Amino acid sequence: MQDQPPAPRVSTLEDVALVAGVSRASVSRVVNGKPGVAEHIVDAVNAAIARTGYVPNRAARALVTRRSGTVLVVVSGTDTSRSGPWGPGEVLADPFFGRLAGGLMSSLAPRDVHPVLMLAVTDDDHARVVSYVREGSADGVLLVSAQAGDPLPQLLTDAALPVVLFSRPDHPLALSYVDVNNRAGGAMAARRLVERGCRSVGIITGPLDIPGAEDRLVGFREAMADHGVAFVPTAAGTFSVESGSAAMGELLDQGVDGVFASNDNMAVGAILAAQDRGLTVPDDVAVVGFDDSTSALMCRPALTTVRQPIETMAAEMAGLLLERLEDPDMRPRAAIFDPTLVERGSA
Amino acid sequence: MQDQPPAPRVSTLEDVALVAGVSRASVSRVVNGKPGVAEHIVDAVNAAIARTGYVPNRAARALVTRRSGTVLVVVSGTDTSRSGPWGPGEVLADPFFGRLAGGLMSSLAPRDVHPVLMLAVTDDDHARVVSYVREGSADGVLLVSAQAGDPLPQLLTDAALPVVLFSRPDHPLALSYVDVNNRAGGAMAARRLVERGCRSVGIITGPLDIPGAEDRLVGFREAMADHGVAFVPTAAGTFSVESGSAAMGELLDQGVDGVFASNDNMAVGAILAAQDRGLTVPDDVAVVGFDDSTSALMCRPALTTVRQPIETMAAEMAGLLLERLEDPDMRPRAAIFDPTLVERGSA
DNA sequence: GTCGACCCAGAGAGCGCTCTCTGGCTGCCG
DNA sequence: CGGCAGCCAGAGAGCGCTCTCTGGGTCGAC
Numbered sequence: 070m071q072d073q074p075p076a077p078r079v080s081t082l083e084d085v086a087l088v089a090g091v092s093r094a095s096v097s098r099v100v101n102g103k104p105g106v107a108e109h110i111v112d113a114v115n116a117a118i119a120r121t122g123y124v125p126n127r128a129a130r131a132l133v134t135r136r137s138g139t140v141l142v143v144v145s146g147t148d149t150s151r152s153g154p155w156g157p158g159e160v161l162a163d164p165f166f167g168r169l170a171g172g173l174m175s176s177l178a179p180r181d182v183h184p185v186l187m188l189a190v191t192d193d194d195h196a197r198v199v200s201y202v203r204e205g206s207a208d209g210v211l212l213v214s215a216q217a218g219d220p221l222p223q224l225l226t227d228a229a230l231p232v233v234l235f236s237r238p239d240h241p242l243a244l245s246y247v248d249v250n251n252r253a254g255g256a257m258a259a260r261r262l263v264e265r266g267c268r269s270v271g272i273i274t275g276p277l278d279i280p281g282a283e284d285r286l287v288g289f290r291e292a293m294a295d296h297g298v299a300f301v302p303t304a305a306g307t308f309s310v311e312s313g314s315a316a317m318g319e320l321l322d323q324g325v326d327g328v329f330a331s332n333d334n335m336a337v338g339a340i341l342a343a344q345d346r347g348l349t350v351p352d353d354v355a356v357v358g359f360d361d362s363t364s365a366l367m368c369r370p371a372l373t374t375v376r377q378p379i380e381t382m383a384a385e386m387a388g389l390l391l392e393r394l395e396d397p398d399m400r401p402r403a404a405i406f407d408p409t410l411v412e413r414g415s416a
Numbered sequence: 417m418q419d420q421p422p423a424p425r426v427s428t429l430e431d432v433a434l435v436a437g438v439s440r441a442s443v444s445r446v447v448n449g450k451p452g453v454a455e456h457i458v459d460a461v462n463a464a465i466a467r468t469g470y471v472p473n474r475a476a477r478a479l480v481t482r483r484s485g486t487v488l489v490v491v492s493g494t495d496t497s498r499s500g501p502w503g504p505g506e507v508l509a510d511p512f513f514g515r516l517a518g519g520l521m522s523s524l525a526p527r528d529v530h531p532v533l534m535l536a537v538t539d540d541d542h543a544r545v546v547s548y549v550r551e552g553s554a555d556g557v558l559l560v561s562a563q564a565g566d567p568l569p570q571l572l573t574d575a576a577l578p579v580v581l582f583s584r585p586d587h588p589l590a591l592s593y594v595d596v597n598n599r600a601g602g603a604m605a606a607r608r609l610v611e612r613g614c615r616s617v618g619i620i621t622g623p624l625d626i627p628g629a630e631d632r633l634v635g636f637r638e639a640m641a642d643h644g645v646a647f648v649p650t651a652a653g654t655f656s657v658e659s660g661s662a663a664m665g666e667l668l669d670q671g672v673d674g675v676f677a678s679n680d681n682m683a684v685g686a687i688l689a690a691q692d693r694g695l696t697v698p699d700d701v702a703v704v705g706f707d708d709s710t711s712a713l714m715c716r717p718a719l720t721t722v723r724q725p726i727e728t729m730a731a732e733m734a735g736l737l738l739e740r741l742e743d744p745d746m747r748p749r750a751a752i753f754d755p756t757l758v759e760r761g762s763a
Numbered sequence: 764g765t766c767g768a769c770c771c772a773g774a775g776a777g778c779g780c781t782c783t784c785t786g787g788c789t790g791c792c793g
Numbered sequence: 794c795g796g797c798a799g800c801c802a803g804a805g806a807g808c809g810c811t812c813t814c815t816g817g818g819t820c821g822a823c
Contacts, residue, residue, distance in 0.1 A: 081808095081809055082809065082810065083810095092772060093774090093809090093811095094773060094774080094812080095771095095773075097811060106771075107772085110771095125551055125809085125810075126552050127484075127553045128552055128809080129475075129809035130809080130810055131475035131778095132473070132475040132479055132809080132811095133778050133809090133810055133811045134811070135778085137474075142533075160518075161514040161521075162511045162515055162518070162709070162710045164509045166508070166509075166514070167507075167508040167509020167514070168508075170508045174535055178534075183533075184533055185530045185533075186521065186530075187521075204473055205475055206474045310713065310714060337714055341715075341716050345716070363509045364714055366657065428779055428780085429779065438802075439802060439804075440779090440780080440803085441781085442801095444782085445781095445802090448781085452800075457802080472779085472780075473778085473779050473780070475778085476779035476781090477780055479778090480779090480780055480782080481808090552809095
């Protein structure tokens with residue numbers, strides 16, 4: 070019987086050390102760019118690395134450094150029970166999430182930190198998130214929570230695990246987060262609609278137990294009040310396209326000629342609903358969205374919308390987490406970003 | 417000066433063993449559910465685990481088992497240089513990717529395998545992907561390549577690393593992949609348009625150096641030929657909404673009354689372009705898409721489209737990779753799925 | 764010329780786990 | 794009642810790395 074070919078064992082520090090004729094420690098120093106190594110040793114080691122095709126083993130490194138070099142990106146609170154024909158991927162399919170993930174990746178990648186993705190819906194999932202960090206598989210958590218009353222932020226801070234949130238938690242917690250100035254955004258939408266000459270404006274809100282959705286409503290209302298409008302017709306949505314259409318129906322019945330939808334998905338739904346009734350956007354009814362997601366360009370007229378600088382916010386999220394990992398005593402910090410109005414055709 | 421509080425060291429196997437009054441080996445056996453452990457020991461260990469709040473350290477386990485329990489999900493060939501206002505996140509924002517990621521996650525999660533996400537554009541990125549697996553950070557690669565001539569599949573097979581592709585590689589390679597029967601899909605679209613009574617149908621293709629795009633064209637053409645139509649007006653797109661609009665313009669100039677767009681994004685673009693010209697869809701011109709992504713519902717009329725069972729395909733991808741990890745000698749396999757026609761309003 | 768200070772390479776321990784191997788015990792057969 | 798097989802717990806090595814600690818060598822100062 071023929072022998073198995075010798076296992077194609079990848080080379081280790083030891084191998085490199087042997088080839089270079091130096092000690093393991095020296096190779097380690099060179100690999101990690103530590104100072105205080107004589108030049109001829111550095112050269113010898115680099116040559117040996119090239120010859121052996123050495124790649125450091127991350128598990129071994131992680132074992133001793135207690136750093137995995139990865140972070141958990143958790144999307145929490147997706148109620149799969151009401152997920153549509155596209156299944157649990159629906160959250161991920163949300164253009165909003167795409168921008169976020171992109172921003173995260175481009176600020177994580179250069180620092181050689183890798184994101185692992187996790188969806189957290191059930192209590193089991195929540196436990197899994199905590200375990201994953203506790204077992205050292207990830208150094209911290211970047212959490213985007215699409216749900217009110219999400220227990221995860223609390224769970225994570227209780228376990229003293231490093232975490233940064235996208236958007237303000239629904240009750241005060243000692244953790245860092247990034248958010249957009251939602252009230253300012255709501256006010257921008259109001260101003261736009263008023264300046265356009267709309268006489269009767271309404272708002273399609275998101276789920277009001279989500280702080281951001283609430284803030285957009287408040288900002289919008291206050292700005293309308295400043296313009297002398299005391300009452301604003303309101304219809305509640307769930308941030309989905311269909312809910313936007315439904316809410317728009319209600320508002321249209323009340324005779325509005327301008328609508329602020331609290332996100333782009335609902336704005337798209339609103340436009341479709343208006344057009345289904347034979348109305349023209351923006352002449353019969355103007356629509357302003359929120360987010361500036363890719364869906365803003367997928368409808369006619371294209372959406373006028375309050376843009377969140379999501380990529381920048383995502384980068385800041387990553388930055389806050391990485392900073393916290395460097396300095397465990399860092400005090401939690403909130404980073405609030407200003408929205409801008411992107412003018413397209415819908416209002 | 418006051419002492420630091422003792423480091424809140426998480427408990428290890430050793431600690432559990434001490435508490436349970438057994439050896440490390442026994443604890444390990446219990447934790448991993450190995451058979452042949454006396455019941456009273458199992459109980460003692462479980463009690464000790466509960467008391468100590470023990471969580472196994474993954475790095476240590478990975479070091480000896482040479483299995484990381486994670487896989488790399490690589491999206492390759494995103495040309496960031498031509499990325500739009502939404503930056504590199506644009507790929508991720510593609511609804512198509514959302515469905516894929518969702519499918520992957522839901523079949524990986526129950527097997528306790530975690531996906532880490534990576535974008536690969538430059539040569540550096542490609543090297544990074546290979547390194548990541550070679551350094552043991554991931555056990556294999558799930559690759560979705562949005563680009564023709566992507567070197568990554570070749571690179572990965574050359575390095576004998578486990579990899580599964582989404583969609584057939586552009587030249588034969590010894591690796592497993594999943595794909596949809598693109599020709600059958602193209603034929604479905606053709607049949608639909610013909611049965612609707614369209615007299616002059618055209619096609620908006622994707623980049624033809626991508627095998628799938630080519631196949632959709634071929635299948636479409638052949639089916640049209642079967643119906644006695646020898647010539648099909650063609651306009652090339654890039655799978656983006658805008659390219660769909662542009663291509664639709666060309667086709668409309670040639671007087672088509674039915675169009676097959678090779679993906680949903682372009683179909684949406686096509687509908688918008690038609691409507692911009694004052695045409696009604698589907699009466700003046702019918703449009704069939706491909707994918708059945710979430711964007712199919714974001715336009716009016718909603719898209720009639722050739723649906724890919726992406727979630728199923730993603731699950732199969734994961735399955736093929738996991739199987740390969742179990743059995744290194746597994747022969748590469750292709751899994752081809754049948755598309756279905758989803759009838760909505762646009763054709 | 765001698766001693767101390769300093770610098771840098773190597774030796775070696777140990778991170779937390781798995782797994783093989785050893786050895787004690789039980790039980791059954793002769 | 795002795796011996797052998799079988800079973801199961803424990804001992805211990807070792808996965809590949811980092812990092813402290815040691816010690817040899819060099820140089821400057823007295």
